[in-house]
Amino acid sequence: MVNNSRVIVVLIAGILIVALALFKVGDDKGDSFVGLCVYSTSGFSVLTNGTVSVGVSATLKPGEVYLLEGRLYRSRSGLRMDPSKVKFSEPTFPLKELRGAYWPSRGLYLLTPERIRLGLPLNVPKGAYVLIKGLFYGGRFYPVTYTQTVPPEGPEDGMPWWVGGVVIYSGRRTVLWNGSEEVALYLPYGTKLEVGTRVRVLGIFRRYSMPSIVVDSGDDVSVIGIAPLVRVGEARIGEIATGSCAVVGRGKSYLRLNCTKLKLYGFKARDGDVIRFEALVRKSSMLCLNCTVERKREELPNGICNFSPGKLAKISGTVTWVKVYGNGFGLANVTYGDCWVLLKLRKSLGVSLRTNETVTAYGTFTTYRGMPALEIESGEDVCSGNC
Numbered sequence: 449m450v451n452n453s454r455v456i457v458v459l460i461a462g463i464l465i466v467a468l469a470l471f472k473v474g475d476d477k478g479d480s481f482v483g484l485c486v487y488s489t490s491g492f493s494v495l496t497n498g499t500v501s502v503g504v505s506a507t508l509k510p511g512e513v514y515l516l517e518g519r520l521y522r523s524r525s526g527l528r529m530d531p532s533k534v535k536f537s538e539p540t541f542p543l544k545e546l547r548g549a550y551w552p553s554r555g556l557y558l559l560t561p562e563r564i565r566l567g568l569p570l571n572v573p574k575g576a577y578v579l580i581k582g583l584f585y586g587g588r589f590y591p592v593t594y595t596q597t598v599p600p601e602g603p604e605d606g607m608p609w610w611v612g613g614v615v616i617y618s619g620r621r622t623v624l625w626n627g628s629e630e631v632a633l634y635l636p637y638g639t640k641l642e643v644g645t646r647v648r649v650l651g652i653f654r655r656y657s658m659p660s661i662v663v664d665s666g667d668d669v670s671v672i673g674i675a676p677l678v679r680v681g682e683a684r685i686g687e688i689a690t691g692s693c694a695v696v697g698r699g700k701s702y703l704r705l706n707c708t709k710l711k712l713y714g715f716k717a718r719d720g721d722v723i724r725f726e727a728l729v730r731k732s733s734m735l736c737l738n739c740t741v742e743r744k745r746e747e748l749p750n751g752i753c754n755f756s757p758g759k760l761a762k763i764s765g766t767v768t769w770v771k772v773y774g775n776g777f778g779l780a781n782v783t784y785g786d787c788w789v790l791l792k793l794r795k796s797l798g799v800s801l802r803t804n805e806t807v808t809a810y811g812t813f814t815t816y817r818g819m820p821a822l823e824i825e826s827g828e829d830v831c832s833g834n835c
Contacts, residue, residue, distance in 0.1 A: 479520035481529065482540045484592060485510050486567060486585045497541035498583045503528045511568045513539050513592060543581040543592055549599075549608045550576050553664050559652075561606030564589055572596050574668070575608035575650050603653040611661055612648040614675045614686040615641045616730050623658075624649070625686035630731075632660040639666040644688060644728045644737050646673040675728060680707050683729045692724045692742055696760045696812060697825055702733070706760060710734045719825055720745025720762055720810040745810055753787035755820040757813050763789055763822055764808045767801050779816070782807060789813075790821040797827045807832045 483495030485508040493508040494501055495516070503526060508514060515537035518529045548560035552574055556566040567588035572578055577599045582591040603609040613626035618641055622633040633641070633649060641647060650668040651661035663669060678684070680691030689708070695717045697704035702711040703723075710729065714736035717723050722743040727734035751761035765784035772778040776795030781788055791809055793799050801807060808831050811824035824830060 478518055478532065479529065480515065480517045481520070482513065482515050482537050484513050484539070484583055484585075484590060486583075486588075486590050496583060496585050497539075498544075499541070501526060501585070504534075505530050506534055508534070511590065511592070513537050539592055541583075544583060544589075546580045546582075546589065547597070548578065548580075550574065550578055551608060558589065559607055561604070566591065570594055575610065603659070605653060605655045607653060608650060609653040609661060610648065610650050612672075613646070614728075615643050615645050615647060616686060616728060616735075618643045624661075625730075627686065630658055632656065632658045634660060634662045635669070636663060636666055639663070639669060641669070641671070643735060644675050645671050646675060647671050677726065680725075685729050685731060687729055688726050688737065689729050689734055690726045692722060694760055695719050695721045695723060708734070712736060712739075715739040717741055718745055718810070719829055720748055720760060748810075750784065752782065752784045752789055755787075755789065755813055757815060759813045760811075761813055761822065762808065762810050763791075765789075765806070767803055767805045767807055769803060770801050780807075782809070782822075788820075790816050790819055791830070792816060792821050792823055797824065797830070799827045799830050801830075801832065805832050 481502055483497045483502060485493050485495050487494040488508050488510050491505065491507055493504045493506055495504060495514060504516060515535050516529055516531045517533040518531035520527060520529050546558060546560065546564065548558040550570050550572050551557040551559045552569060556569055558564045558566055558580065565588045567585065567590040570578060570591065577597045578594050579597050580591045580594040582589055611624060611626055611631055613624040615622060616625045617623035622635055622641055624631045624633055648670045649661055649663055651663035654660045654662055675686055675688045677690050678687045680689040680693065683689035691707055693705040693707035695703050696706045697719060702713045703715065703717055705712060711733045712725065712727055713733055721741050723739055724742040725736055725739040727736045745762060748762040750764045752763040752765055763782055765782040768781045768783045770778060770780045778793035780791040780793060780801045782791050809822055809824055810829045811822045814821050814823045
């Protein structure tokens with residue numbers, strides 16, 4: 449049977465032999481040790497070579513490699529040295545190499561995209577890609593050397609990414625147009641961006657339903673200008689369309705204009721009004737940034753004698769007859785001199801007219817069973833008497 453006490457003694461002896469082999473021992477000069485300083489306070493520092501750590505009675509600079517000469521001894525808390533000589537040195541021990549992006553946010557990290565905590569800051573911009581050589585100690589990686597490298601050509605999930613473009617949606621959700629696609633921005637609390645501004649943003653790229661950037665600081669958002677103004681019809685997504693156009697239809701929250709197929713949101717006007725606008729172009733709509741009514745529809749001439757299908761028009765005249773069908777649809781013949789037009793009255797308009805009544809209506813010329821007619825959008829587009 450093997451004596452357990454002897455086994456323990458042999459093991460301890462073996463460990464001491466391995467430890468002593470990691471630094472030089474000389475009869476005249478004493479012991480020597482080369483290590484990276486990973487901790488320092490007044491009169492005390494800790495150095496490591498990745499395998500052995502030594503406490504030193506000296507104030508050294510973290511991140512520097514030193515050659516120490518002196519007396520090495522073992523204390524209750526580990527190996528210690530009272531150095532008789534301290535000087536800077538090149539590392540004589542193997543270094544671990546890491547590649548990633550520097551991310552000093554709520555701590556110092558290297559993103560690989562795994563978050564590796566750093567023991568020392570790097571003198572590179574936030575989000576910079578780097579190659580670092582160093583050592584792990586106490587759950588942190590301490591750099592010995594590092595160089596800034598070229599970032600990847602495209603975004604990678606979980607890694608920093610710069611994106612620039614025009615804000616096309618803001619509020620509950622902020623969306624950026626980067627020139628080719630929409631990018632969602634998840635901004636920190638209290639950070640807001642105005643629609644139409646050109647920005648440059650740094651954050652962590654995420655592949656959600658839409659390419660996304662998670663921004664952790666308002667300092668990582670820079671407003672660099674506003675979107676360019678371009679004539680309506682030529683403006684593309686992320687540009688501001690400008691022009692003067694007539695309103696030819698409207699919905700609950702949008703207008704239809706005679707100069708573009710895009711609906712205009714964020715402004716109210718009536719059919720026949722001419723508006724001057726600056727509006728941000730989105731994928732399938734425009735958002736009013738600066739809009740005014742340039743000419744009210746009341747200033748339009750009476751177009752009852754100038755029928756042209758599809759043309760926006762104002763007609764004024766006298767109702768010569770009215771007919772209402774069983775389904776509620778009605779027709780009114782409006783006459784002015786030798787000209788006449790049928791006014792189409794859908795039941796949903798809630799409009800009823802009487803013979804010999806003077807009316808003014810705004811709408812779009814169309815036909816009804818081959819006869820000239822006017823299609824109106826709402827009951828507000830018809831008035832009787834002195835309009």
